[in-house]
Each structure stands twice: as structure tokens, then as C-alpha cells.
Amino acid sequence: MVIVLIGYPNRKQMEQPVQKSDNHMGRGMNLEKDLNDSNTYYEHVDRALIHKKPTPIQVVKVEYPARSAARICEAYYKTPSTTDYNGIYRGKPIDFEAKETKSKTSFPFKSIHKHQIEHLRKVLYHKGIGFFIIRFTSYGQTFLIDAGIIIRMWDEGKKSITYQEVQQCGSLIKESLTPRLRYLDNVDAIYFKEEESYGKES
Numbered sequence: 001m002v003i004v005l006i007g008y009p010n011r012k013q014m015e016q017p018v019q020k021s022d023n024h025m026g027r028g029m030n031l032e033k034d035l036n037d038s039n040t041y042y043e044h045v046d047r048a049l050i051h052k053k054p055t056p057i058q059v060v061k062v063e064y065p066a067r068s069a070a071r072i073c074e075a076y077y078k079t080p081s082t083t084d085y086n087g088i089y090r091g092k093p094i095d096f097e098a099k100e101t102k103s104k105t106s107f108p109f110k111s112i113h114k115h116q117i118e119h120l121r122k123v124l125y126h127k128g129i130g131f132f133i134i135r136f137t138s139y140g141q142t143f144l145i146d147a148g149i150i151i152r153m154w155d156e157g158k159k160s161i162t163y164q165e166v167q168q169c170g171s172l173i174k175e176s177l178t179p180r181l182r183y184l185d186n187v188d189a190i191y192f193k194e195e196e197s198y199g200k201e202s
Helices: 031-046 116-127 147-155 164-170 183-191
Strands: 002-007 013-018 049-052 057-067 069-077 084-088 092-101 106-108 129-136 141-146 160-162
Touching: 031 049, 031 084, 031 092, 031 129, 031 183, 092 106, 092 116, 106 164, 116 129, 116 147, 129 147, 129 164, 129 183, 141 147, 141 164, 141 183, 147 160, 160 164
Parallel strands: 092 129
Antiparallel strands: 002 013, 049 084, 057 069, 084 092, 106 160, 129 141
16 A cells, blocks of 8 residues: 545645555546646636535544654545536536546547546536546647536446547647646637637736
């Protein structure tokens, strides 16, 4: 078991144990950093307020190496997480899941949990903006795909979405220095296409 730091929206960190044998360890961390940096930029310029959701944990053991410091050395997930990010943009609630895959041919739905699908289904039902951000690391490409598309495929019993399908029904996210991922431009084009362009970076 090793200790990893979990970042929270208020920029505090909490240590959490992860088994070394977990083959999902570190998955999505590069994409997560790019999104976190982008969201920090978007907040700084007052374009949107979007944060990574903290995962509730149950603290089991705490050590005090110093009188003024406490170290969580054992903790467990209390409840399943829903999606990775949520917030507000242009007066609308926004909620999305971020995933990476090394596959060159498809993104497997085994990386998505049923409770995440059901959560996004409710987001769409209540007129919120819900989507997936999927990065194909082999191609260095990151796409935004409306949650409704993934939900429909899930309901049809499909086990994955092919790279070609992602290219067709997804929206390629441009990269830059600031923000790293200009995914709100994609949100504008997909969800606010009938309105005047809003706050695009040049």
C-alpha cells in the first residue's frame, strides 16, 4: 500500500492509500492535470466555475508526527463517486466525466460505472449539461462527447465506442498554453450554438 495525495477544490490535499496492485492506479492523471489547470484558468478569468469533485472517504487511522500536524495513513471510500467534475457555466449546471485510454481502436465502457451513467442521465433529465471527455493517448487527441450519446450506446448493450465513432460524434478539443484544454469552446459550439459566441480565447 502506498499513500497518494487527493486534491480538493479548496486546494487542500488529503493523503489516501492505494494498493500497488491496482491496475487503474494513475490512469487519467495527465488528463486530470490538464483539466484542473484549465479550470483554474477559467475561474481566474471569470469564465466558469468548475471543480473536480472530492471523493468522500472514511478515515480509519490518523498519525500525529508533530503536535501541529496530522497524517491520514488509512482511509477508505465511503460512497461511490458520481462524475469527476461539476460546476456552473453561462448560468447552466455542468457535469462531466474524464477518461483516458491507450487503445488505438476504441474506448471501452468497462471504464465507466453504472452509477455514473445514471447520474449523467439525471443531469440531462434536469436540463443540465453533461458529457464525457475522452483522451486517446496514442494519438494525443482529446474529445468531448455528449453524455446522451454514451448513454444511448450503453443502453443498447454496446461494450465500447470506436475511435472512428468518437471522431464522428465527438468534438475534438483544441490545446493551448492557457487554458491547456479549451473545452469550453466545444461546450459553446455544442450546447450554445444558437447563441452568440461567448468569451472564446483567440
